[in-house]
Amino acid sequence: MKAMTYKGYPAKVEFDPDDAVFFGRIAGIRDVIGFHADNVSDLIAAFHEAVDDYIETCRKVGKEPQKAYSGNLMLRIDPAVHSKAVLAAELSGKSLNQWSEEVLAREAERQAK
Incomplete structure (x- = not known):
């Protein structure tokens, strides 16, 4: 879409x-x-x-128009989820940022269908 x-x-x-x-x-x-x-x-x-x-x-x-999001995202998640995400990123040879972006993009695309 x-x-x-x-x-x-x-x-x-x-x-x-x-x-x-x-x-x-x-x-x-x-x-x-x-x-x-x-x-x-x-x-x-x-x-x-x-x-x-x-x-x-x-x-x-005199107001600055809002723009689409900057790309900076701060999340507060359960420490156990954080640990598993870091491990998954490391095992895939990616940084946590790279891995998270791919996972979020994939899920967002799936939800948009």
């Missing part, structure tokens, strides 16, 4: 069959920015407009 993105912002899109409308929101940021349309081409245009409006509104109020 390929995410719809614009200017580095991904979108989460759903369809409401009762109202026959697509609706979405910018994903990966804490600000809530939504958009909707009743066909795909209008949905894409509405998404682009929502991103552009978000960036412009932030500029007007």
